[in-house]
Amino acid sequence: MKSWRTIAWGLPILAAAIVVAIGLARTRADAPRPVKQAGAAASDSNLARATFAGGCFWCMEPPFEKLEGVVSVTSGYTGGKETGPSYGDVSAGRTGHLEAVEVKYDPTQISYQYLLEVFWRQIDPTDGGGQFADRGKQYRTAVFAYDRKQHELAEASKRALEKTGIFKAPIVTEVRWAEPFYAAEAYHQDYYKKNPSHYKRYRAGSGRTGFLESIWGKRPLKAPKKPKAAGKKSMSDKSKPFDKPADAELRKDLTPLQYKVTQEEGTEPPFRNTYWDNKKDGIYVDVVTGEPLFSSTDKYDSGTGWPSFTKPLDKEHVTEHVDRKLMATRTEVRSKSGDSHLGHVFEDGPAPMGMRYCINSAALRFVAKEDLAKEGYGEYLALFE
Numbered sequence: 001m002k003s004w005r006t007i008a009w010g011l012p013i014l015a016a017a018i019v020v021a022i023g024l025a026r027t028r029a030d031a032p033r034p035v036k037q038a039g040a041a042a043s044d045s046n047l048a049r050a051t052f053a054g055g056c057f058w059c060m061e062p063p064f065e066k067l068e069g070v071v072s073v074t075s076g077y078t079g080g081k082e083t084g085p086s087y088g089d090v091s092a093g094r095t096g097h098l099e100a101v102e103v104k105y106d107p108t109q110i111s112y113q114y115l116l117e118v119f120w121r122q123i124d125p126t127d128g129g130g131q132f133a134d135r136g137k138q139y140r141t142a143v144f145a146y147d148r149k150q151h152e153l154a155e156a157s158k159r160a161l162e163k164t165g166i167f168k169a170p171i172v173t174e175v176r177w178a179e180p181f182y183a184a185e186a187y188h189q190d191y192y193k194k195n196p197s198h199y200k201r202y203r204a205g206s207g208r209t210g211f212l213e214s215i216w217g218k219r220p221l222k223a224p225k226k227p228k229a230a231g232k233k234s235m236s237d238k239s240k241p242f243d244k245p246a247d248a249e250l251r252k253d254l255t256p257l258q259y260k261v262t263q264e265e266g267t268e269p270p271f272r273n274t275y276w277d278n279k280k281d282g283i284y285v286d287v288v289t290g291e292p293l294f295s296s297t298d299k300y301d302s303g304t305g306w307p308s309f310t311k312p313l314d315k316e317h318v319t320e321h322v323d324r325k326l327m328a329t330r331t332e333v334r335s336k337s338g339d340s341h342l343g344h345v346f347e348d349g350p351a352p353m354g355m356r357y358c359i360n361s362a363a364l365r366f367v368a369k370e371d372l373a374k375e376g377y378g379e380y381l382a383l384f385e
Helices: 004-030 061-065 087-091 112-120 148-164 196-206 208-216 247-253 256-264 378-384
Strands: 048-054 070-078 098-105 141-145 174-177 282-286 292-295 318-323 330-335 341-346 356-359 364-368
Touching: 048 112, 061 070, 061 098, 061 112, 098 141, 112 148, 141 148, 148 174, 148 378, 196 208, 247 256, 256 341, 292 356, 292 378, 318 341
Parallel strands: 141 174
Antiparallel strands: 048 098, 048 141, 070 098, 282 292, 282 364, 318 330, 330 341, 341 356
């Protein structure tokens, strides 16, 4: 039988263990949870996602939740590198994440364009240091695009807002590619419903309510129109595979130079190729598969004698690989579906991107602006409006 002294010494240790266990349980209960990707569950298969950072996520939930066609709005964190960030770390600016909301919606009931219009009316897009009373990079504004179409629509919407002249200062809200989204702790979800009095005081006291009223009070947003039913998909729709032909077919259809460049990683001579000085409006597609690669809107004269671009038209159609064939290590650029050798990318391009995609003309086929619709690339006409 253990002595009373042993039991006495053991009681404090047992009590401490119980306290720690309770604390860990609470921490796990409040920890952020990675949100399931759209399509992961059968109920989500017909839904689309949109993610917006607009400062305090408490204030970004209500405007979207009241919209017909919006299924759910989740407060959370995105844009940083840390997995499973906590509110304490994010709000202190230690993770690189931004406070944001993920909107799941039915695209047959409400359009992404309308969600963008709602987003602009909740923020000060000219403030690059935070939003209203919340300061720091974690409270910056951003649109996180999940695909090329969302990215283009967001950029176009941003340009349209700039042209209105409503805001006198430059629009600094970023359009970024979507990154993993982590749901915030449970007590942050629907905060405006759980704590309405405190929410209203905070929203007004932060300056958001008064600012938005002064900008948009006399500019009411029109009710959304139901999106049109989707028509025939174009060649460049992501659901269409860009199949690579058999080698025998490639040898028959490609010129010797096109075959050497795309299939054998060759290089054409500078200043003596088809597109190095092409100044027409249009896009450049893979000569092998037709997948869209680059746009004339991103083309510039690098002085090298090869077509040069500041960025790909769609990053999902371009892959990068380490190339050690020469004395120096370079980054090779290839098309994703066709696996065609295109050229190389260098970090000596013009600001602000600082990149130079140096591409062989022989790996490309140019589709002029006026031929985009005819050839099934009509969705890219928006680039030239």
